[in-house]
Amino acid sequence: MIIVMKPGAPREEIDRVMEKIEKIGLVAHPIFGARRTVIAAIGDKHGRNLDDLQASPGVERVVPILAPYKMASLEVHEEKSTVKVDGFSFGGTRVGVIAGPCTVENEEMLIETAKFVKSQGAVALRGGAFKPRTNPYSFQGLEEEGLRLLARAREETGLAVVTEVISASQVDLVSKYADVLQVGARNMQNYLLLQAVGQQQKPVLLKRGMSATLDELLFAAEYILMSGNQNVILCERGVRTFEDHTRNTLSIATVPALRERTHLPVIVDPSHATGRASLVPSVSYAAVAAGADGLIVEVHPHPDEALVDGAQSLDFPSFQKMMRGLARVAQAVDRSL
């Protein structure tokens, strides 16, 4: 159920309604919008007396939420929400490109890549320090040293840092260095991790699991929102199918389909979706044309020498060309880069 407050309802009225919600045994989650506040009251309302809420000062209406994921649903928040990463708002009119190597390999390549992607208009730097590798013998990442290098790259370029956290016990460590915590496909249903990233306030980039439905993705987001963090960006990165000409199968329809269900910003990862650098620009254009709020793209100074995911990493000239094309696509759908 949501309690829609009147536009401009003062903080004391919001607090009073929240107290009442808690008193009848439900949990209150306020969502502060630009025009008005709504409060999600979560829990079993069976047998509770809700008349008091409707009569509280500042309350416009009390409505049931039909969607199974309450806080991620459009029903609770009709306007798109925006997630601020440094000065950039994901979910606003601009399309945000996060770019960088799959994995932090060393200082030189990281800084070189950061400077280049920044010069081409990227709003954040990606790079894994902790890597969730399918094969335990594959390179596992530079771990805390990788985080330190990412922080150095931020100092050098001003770019926000997006990096993956793979376990709940490392959330404190990773959030000391990162601006955005990435929860990867392999961890989308790691509920302890979702709760842990929800209990801190850095934005979370939540990637769709490789066999997860959209509802499951939204339930995963719900765990983070319920834990107290409203700054969630969803990421479509393709799912596993019988098809093998691409690494995963990306449904572009996911973008507008999510838009019909959730207020959260949605971005697309064309690199893990396709596994092939030659396909990345076209898929990126399609994603932006379909309404994506951003992209997360792998870029490497020398893809053929990359320790991880070289085949899907763009080299610098390809990234530059793609960014020019993206600006035109964005403009065609009333967005900008």
Ligand code: PEP
């Ligand atoms: C990544 O972005 O580094 C990554 C491992 O992607 P995914 O979790 O989507 O496989």
Ligand code: MN
């Ligand atoms: Mn990768």
